[in-house]
Amino acid sequence: MNMQAEHFSKVANSENFFRKLLSLAGVFIIVILLAILFTLFISSFPAIRTFGIYFFSGSTWDPVRSEFGALPFLMGTLATSLLALAISIIFSLPISIFLGEYFTQGGKATFIKSMIELLAGVPSVIYGFWGLFVMAPLVRKLELSLGVAPLGVGIFTASLILAIMIIPYSASLAREVISLVPADLKEAAYSLGATRLEVIQKVILPYAKSGIIAGILLSLGRALGETMAVTMVIGNRNSIPNSIFSPANTLASIIANEFTEATDSIYLASLVELALVLFLVTTFLNTLGKWIIHRMAVNR
């Protein structure tokens, strides 16, 4: 009897320990995230205190005079990301309809799916390398024919590369969303004599609309944070871009370029503040997007 009680209490102890361990693991992640937020905040505090809200409206990035304004990078980031998003939708929406409606199973589906996965698997630095040596000369030719400065690098090139990079991401999101459309809704439309196109136009897309918007938000979040490929083809110019072919810098690329050498604390703090902005914006977009999709999945 004693041994049995001992055995059971041992088991209970090990179970308790194990459960606590699991909870600890959960807490660990929360702690890490909070630590990241905290670190970013503390390290950027000197800049926040010095520039305040004018950090975001300032268009001067002058390390010599310690004047730092983030506007050029906000614009560069917005310009490249939005343009990339627009270009990629032209391709990712068809892909998602292709895989979600027309070819959900079978050889063609597997082929396309694998190709898209491979596209997503190519490392960012290789995209940048390819962009610099293949896309940039092509864009240069285009610029020469348009009479614009033949830089080859700039917002346009960066957006093109970025678009190719987020196509897989936005395509798989859209496909997930399209597959959430209830079958009986579609069947009802078909039984009324609608063509495929009409079902897509009038049933699937309206139903999946919020999900697709969520997918757009998530892709935007992904595009904003993309660093290596953009850094290699964006032209590295710290002023507000004035045309689609202008060189520019994004939040991510300016950090990559200047972080290792920020030689005084305001400079460093300003760069970390840019990272903080990046963190907050991408977190916001990701959370919002996931919430919309979650709601869509729950409500069906």
Place this chain on the structure above:
Amino acid sequence: MQKTFKIITILFILLGFGQIGLTAEKELLGAGATFPYPLYSKMFDVYQKEFGVKVNYQAIGSGGGIRQLINKTVDFGGSDAIMSEKDQAEAGGPILHIPICAGAVVITYNLPGSPQLKFTPDIIGDIFLGKIKKWNDRRLQEINPGTNLPDMNITVVHRSDGSGTTFIFSDYLSKVSNEWRGQVGKGTSLKWPTGIGGKGNPGVAGLVQQTPGSIGYVELIYALQNKMPYGMVKNKKGNYIQANLKSTTLAANTALPDDMKVSLTDTDSPDGYPISGFTWLLVFQEQDYARKSKEKAKELVKLLWWMTHEGQVHAEPLHYAPLSPKAAEKTEKLIKSISYKGSSLIQ
């Protein structure tokens, strides 16, 4: 399955940590300027073959070298820029500038036919200020009468990272152009009025190479190694000088302060190249910091001594000007002043 996993993990940790005792002393870490990188890369390769000491130097730009030295994450920093008062103060201890060699910042460009061009100081200033926008501008054509300059836009290429090469170049422009001094100033990272940015000397050279009609500034060896044309620059005495070993050495032949923190730009020498500069290795004078051992400090001093003596033979083949006897003398004094807990590390 789990047991093997545990064993592998422990083995790896042992492997990783086990190396510390064995190799830490025989390795030095440096970071900084891309300006002298071809020379350092050669020197460190030779040094490793001869003495077995690995010197890991990452060319991240002078700004990076200064920052990492202040952060004490590297043993020495490479910089063609003289440290600012602010940075010196932040470092917490005196930092010595040990000159290794002198180099030239050349104006390289990408034009059909790669013609040999001449530039005057004010023209260079105005091009990089964005005021001269076309290659066939009247002023450029005037000083290059024999060349048919094309009707192309000038694309300025500058550094996107913190650069000592930029420092030398902007130091020169600040001396020869009032407008430049007022509008942009001198430093390692500038607010460029125009142009696109490349990372490191290699990045700028790469962009100029690929962009027709572009103009940029790089260290001489980068233009030579990539067979890119570079311009002759009119110096203070009115002569058009081609950047080479001789003209750089002449520019370095100037009054040298004891701490060797001197600018060589806009030289008084009649045949000196006006956009020259020293490149330094930055080290803390007092080496007892961040748990550094005396052996390691000794290795560093040995390296510095070698680089400024036997290692100098590698400079000329790569078109860097070696230290003159006068400069070498002052440099020796500087190296001898490096101390560990107050006592000198070299006799």
Place this chain on the structure above:
Amino acid sequence: MESYSVKRRIFYDKLFKAIIVFLTFCSILPLFFILFFITSKGISMINWDFLTQLPKPVGEWGGGISNALIGTFLLVIIASIFSIPIGILTGIFLSEYRNGQLAYLTRLCTEILQGIPSIVIGIIAYIWLVIPLGSFSALSGGIALGLMMLPVIIMATEETLKLIPDSLREASLALGVSYPRTVLKVILPAGFSGIITGILLGTARIAGETAPLLFTAFGSPYMNYNILKPINSLPLVIFNYASSPYPEWHKLAWGASLVLIILTLILNLFTKLVTKKWKIQF
């Protein structure tokens, strides 16, 4: 009249399908361009010397990427050691405590962590590890990569374990097996293929990451097995050499790119094989 408008509708329908198919195939064209380009430029570089030699000084022909290969390998190992145990445990936690407050927060934080741009992770690793340790190191680079791998493993583990029916757990507990044993020896092995998939996918993702390594691993021209020292890696090689003006370095970068792409492809293929062979269907 009626048949005319039906014909029109059918026409649009067919046209639409054609456009969709066309655009879909167009969008995978870049993949072929990239693969073709890298292969044609890089294949000439791949030889035994390339894979086993160290890089040569600037301007000298030859050299290889041996230290970068070892470096990538070491970084992945460090990242795995950091992220796999914690990741699996957290994944188990999320699948066991599906609806608790803590689980909700953990899940939220995992998703946020997954979305953090890699350059921000690099900054964090610099502040947390490089400055206190006083040196750039493989360790800091590995942990940065580990932070990025963590959410992938957590989510893969949770998803896999969620699919395992409760009956398995209940049967084991009913037989008197203790809870920890049930989880570790019954449930976890059942979800083995999914977890391995997560690990492989995480590995494939971080093997090509460059941004977090810029301020942590730092790069090195030498072979290095010491995790407290800087280390080279394939993506760093590609980044540094691609932005240079030296044709020799460009060629090295092409070769390195080819190696990296092949590595990524192999990992992806492996993932598919694992899923097919070891997936336990319920």
